[in-house]
Amino acid sequence: MLMARRKIRLVWQSVLLLFWVASAQAAEQLSKDAAHKLLERVATAAKSATYSGTYVYQYGEEISTYRMIHVLDGANDAERRETLDGPPREYYRHGTQVSIYPADPQQAALDRRYTSKLFPRQLPDQPEKLLVAYGVQLLGHERVAGRDATVYQLEPLDQFRYPHRFWVDDGSNLLLKWVVLGMRREATQAFAFTDIQLGGSVDRKLLKPTRQLQAVVIESSNGVSTLAQEPNWDIKAPPAGFRLLKQTSKTLPGKNRTVIHHLYSDGVATVSIFIEPFHHRLPLGLAHQGGTHLFARQSGANLVTALGEVPAVTVEAFANVYNAR
Structure with missing residues (x-):
């Protein structure tokens, strides 16, 4: 287990070093129309593509590894993911029906903060609304998990949010890597596939949960423009x-x-x-x-x-x- 964690950390250090390459490349600002179309393609691919693989999540000193499978099942999509290190955790979703392990009697619902971590679905259901606060830059081309990808960045239009850099698969438009940059352009949070299989036949038996799951409700509001109200x-x-x-x-x-x-x-x-x-x-x-x-x-x-x-x-x-x- 110790050797495995060292290997993951070395892989992750290599992933983060790619920032210096991408940062050195000249950025090309996309038009609002081109940015809108790009974000729509990436958001759609995460829901419509068939893929399976392993990805790593890093936040500070914490590193977690997940295995996942995603398929299109008729009018709905289905996915299952599980942790490969630390305490066992499992997540299964078919359409809007979600179940998790371990069960928590006090947790009957999950909000957007949880579901936004479910890489590679980082973008909201209405991604065009991001363009109120961000522009999109084209940074260059790299490889992620053995696949050719184009590197983009959500660049804030003000001081109230961080830049978000993302790598998009050239063949499928699927998000392969997503990194949040701090005020000094350092990586503060990151997700990245370390291996991935796109398209083709996927063993649907891998969708079957291996533990007793608890059904929960996803609160998926896209937000309202009205002000919050509280008495007094x-x-x-x-x-x-x-x-x-x-x-x-x-x-x-x-x-x-x-x-x-x-x-x-x-x-x-x-x-x-x-x-x-x-x-x-x-x-x-x-x-x-x-x-x-x-x-x-x-x-x-x-x-x-x-x-x-x-x-x-x-x-x-x-x-x-x-x-x-």
């Missing part, structure tokens, strides 16, 4: 491009206080707002881990916390959108 709060418009996905209010396990949660997304990045009663022991200000930032401030008798895989300026801006009356 003045809530202004968030940074441009972010849309409200959902509003919830619940009492956290083991705590006697209600926490309000608002979830926003621009299509690839998400920001959560938490509102709860203020306590002097709760820390204020900015904190971060890797590319994830948190900003907390007091507003009246409440604590407002903004959390997301976005720059520091974004979480601070979100926290200041909320003011108690």
Whole structure:
């Protein structure tokens, strides 16, 4: 197992070194129409192509390996994926019906933050909405998992989000690699196929779950343009491009206080707002881990916390959108 992890880490280091090659190449800005068509092709390929393979996910020092299979089954697509290291986890989806392992009695639904990690479906169902906040650049050509790919980048139009670099298979338009870049253009989060089989016949027996799964609901709202509303709060418009996905209010396990949660997304990045009663022991200000930032401030008798895989300026801006009356 130790040798396997060392091998994965060496492979991943080689993957990340490719940034210096791609970064050195001149970027070509795509027109909005060309960018729209590209994003549509990539989003469609993830749902319509038949493929199976192994991919690696890295966030900070954490590296996880997954095996997956995806097929088109009549009018719906189906997929199954499982972890190859660490605690066993399994995910199965047929159309909009999703089941997971291990079972969690308290988790009856999954939101977009979870499903957005399900590589290679990084793009939202309506990818054209990304062009409100991002431009698309053509960076060059490379190979990923033995396949020829074209390298593109979602380049932010403002300071409120990170660049996202992605590699698209030349033959199928399937996403082969996706990397989130930090403010210094360092890799903060990455997904990449290490081997993949595209098209042809796939053994459908591989779709069959190997464990007892729990059915869950996917909350797949694409967001609304209306402002969030809460009694006794003045809530202004968030940074441009972010849309409200959902509003919830619940009492956290083991705590006697209600926490309000608002979830926003621009299509690839998400920001959560938490509102709860203020306590002097709760820390204020900015904190971060890797590319994830948190900003907390007091507003009246409440604590407002903004959390997301976005720059520091974004979480601070979100926290200041909320003011108690």
